[in-house]
Amino acid sequence: MYQQIVVLTGAGISAESGIKTFRDQDGLWEQHHIEDVATPEGYARDIDLVERFYNSRWENLHSGEVKPNPAHVALAKLEAEFPGKLLVITQNVDDLHERSGSKRLLHMHGELSKGRCPQSLQTFVLREPFSEDNCCTCCIPAKRLRPHIVWFGEMPFGMDRIHDALDTCDLFIAIGTSGTVYPAAGFVDSANHHGAQTVEVNLVEADRHSQFQYHLTGKAGDIVPQLVDTILAGETVGNQSFNQQLASALSA
CATH class of the missing domain: 3.40.50.1220 (TPP-binding domain)
Incomplete structure (x- = not known):
């Protein structure tokens, strides 16, 4: 053995x-440019757009329709x-x-069901979609959590x-x-x-x-x-x- x-x-x-893949003909990139929703630069440019993109994925994952x-x-x-x-x-x-x-x-x-503090890098379970109210508990003042996702250009x-x-x-x-x-x-x-x-x-x-x-x-x-x-x-x-x-x- x-x-x-x-x-x-x-x-x-x-x-x-x-779960839709990213590279399929009707995949997740179809409506978005990669550089807008899957790079640190895109996040810095438009946090709300990136959060909407990942919130849609989060809601699909927790809809009850997706199962192992x-x-x-x-x-x-x-x-x-x-x-x-x-x-x-x-x-x-x-x-x-x-x-x-x-x-x-x-x-x-990374994990779609987690957010990460951009300063301490501590992760937190995401029990609701991203918003400005999703903040860490490790910093003073609290930092807005970013998706715990490895974006293009990240290790x-x-x-x-x-x-x-x-x-x-x-x-x-x-x-x-x-x-x-x-x-x-x-x-x-x-x-x-x-x-x-x-x-x-x-x-x-x-x-x-x-x-x-x-x-x-x-x-x-x-x-x-x-x-x-x-x-x-x-x-x-x-x-x-x-x-x-x-x-x-x-x-x-």
């Missing part, structure tokens, strides 16, 4: 729960039952992993922890994110370099430039539960028994 697993999740896993899908649930099951080390890194800013029970989780691009969170995990894992899985776009491209290179097996789960066929050793094409909600069950059964990716069990489960 594997000893240490790192999982990276991207927009594709949340799209199956009804079987892929989120399966990763929580992997955390609960896998006897080795596990780290789930997500590029997504929603809380669907948490709703499924995941705790060994790193939000590298993703937890990179040291991520690289440490990739350097020592024996299995790296990327779900719903392109293996040829950073950070996933850099992550898979690092995992390959240190001798891990690398697996891509995506709705589209693997890009010919992909560095992943194994590719599973289809919906995350279909593939990930079976992948998790096969791993928990003690099988390793690529061996005949693993392939037979996964193929049998997906065809059932």
